[in-house]
Amino acid sequence: MTNKNDITIWGRRCSFNVQKVLWTLDELGLSYRHIDAGGAFGGLDEPAFRAMNPHGLVPVLKDGEHIVWESNTILRYLAARYGVGTLWDENxxxxxxxxxxxxxxxxxxxxxxxxxxxxxxxxxxxxxxxxxxxxxxxxxxxxxxxxxxxxxxxxxxxxxxxxxxxxxxxxxxxxxxxxxxxxxxxxxxxxxxxxxxxxxxxxxxxxxxxxxxxxxxxx
Ligand SMILES: N[C@@H](CCC(=O)N[C@@H](CS)C(=O)NCC(=O)O)C(=O)O
Incomplete structure (x- = not known):
């Protein structure tokens, strides 16, 4: 069971690529913290954000100590980690x-x-x-x-x-x-x-x- 504070997702909700990740998180029934970033929310040039994603783009996901960027990579990461038998097929x-x-x-x-x-x-x-x-x-x-x-x-x-x-x-x-x-x-x-x-x-x-x-x- 994922602890409420383990997963954080950065990215404004109107971003197409962020929406894919939020959709996946909710399909998997995971708890997560959402932080608006990018667009009018800014923050993508902050050193702390660049340290997570050198490209300065959303979405970015942090799961415990693991940081993942690129929306489809995040989808696969989440499914492989939390969706074996549902969104992740091991075959x-x-x-x-x-x-x-x-x-x-x-x-x-x-x-x-x-x-x-x-x-x-x-x-x-x-x-x-x-x-x-x-x-x-x-x-x-x-x-x-x-x-x-x-x-x-x-x-x-x-x-x-x-x-x-x-x-x-x-x-x-x-x-x-x-x-x-x-x-x-x-x-x-x-x-x-x-x-x-x-x-x-x-x-x-x-x-x-x-x-x-x-x-x-x-x-
Ligand atoms: N290929 C990347 C594209 C990421 C991307 O282009 N993100 C856009 C939003 S969809 C972004 O961060 N734009 C700058 C901003 O929102 O300020 C992915 O799929 O994650």
Whole structure:
């Protein structure tokens, strides 16, 4: 059983990468202390913070004496340590079914989504570059079709049950479909999103208002 003071997570709640970690902590039923950092909260250039993460970015997790940064690394750390048999599969072949979608999210889905979200939602209308938005939207459509093809065969990305892959890829759904931009809405992705919305940890940490970010280029 984790002591209440053992786990601390740094990062503002409106950060996409922080949301993934908070969602995972709550899925695992862990107690933790949350410290707002980054954006208007600042603190990322403090020597004490840089000593934890030399890149000066959130999220950062401290678990006892262990410090972990990079959101997907934190997800894997938490699952391996606290989620054996639930979010962590000790069989490497089965675990790779989720890992490939986590790594694809980091290298494909998430960068494309963030380019669209920043280019459209966070950029003031008069500064938006329509041609670039069109490119980003097409990239996202390609990724969402890949998700849809996978989810046509099974309810979750790695199979019959919920895994870290659903967290890594699913965190963008709330903003993607609610940012007010005309985007394709593939049926199996929408059904998956509905399944994720039934999870309390998703509703608490991800399905949050984000209008304060509209037309705001500053973190
Ligand atoms: N690849 C890193 C990206 C970390 C990152 O870019 N964090 C952003 C927030 S999403 C940040 O710290 N920005 C500076 C700030 O919030 O002030 C991860 O997944 O953890």
């Amino acid at each position: 490497p072949a089965r675990r790779s079914l989720a890992d490939r979608w986590i790594d694809w999210s980091a290298s494909g889905l998430q960068p494309s989504f963030l380019r669209l979200f920043w280019g459209y939602y966070r950029t003031p209308a008069e500064q938006r570059v329509e041609a670039l938005l069109d490119t980003h939207r097409k990239e996202c459509s390609k990724h969402f079709r890949a998700l849809d093809a996978q989810l046509e065969q099974q309810p979750y990305l790695a199979g019959e049950s919920f895994t870290l892959a659903d967290i890594a890829a699913g965190t963008c759904l709330h903003r993607y479909f609610n940012m007010g931009l005309e985007v394709e809405r593939p049926a199996h992705v929408l059904a998956w999103w509905a399944r994720l919305q039934q999870r309390e940890a998703f509703r608490k940490n991800v399905a949050l208002p984000f209008d304060a970010l509209f037309s705001r280029l500053a973190y």
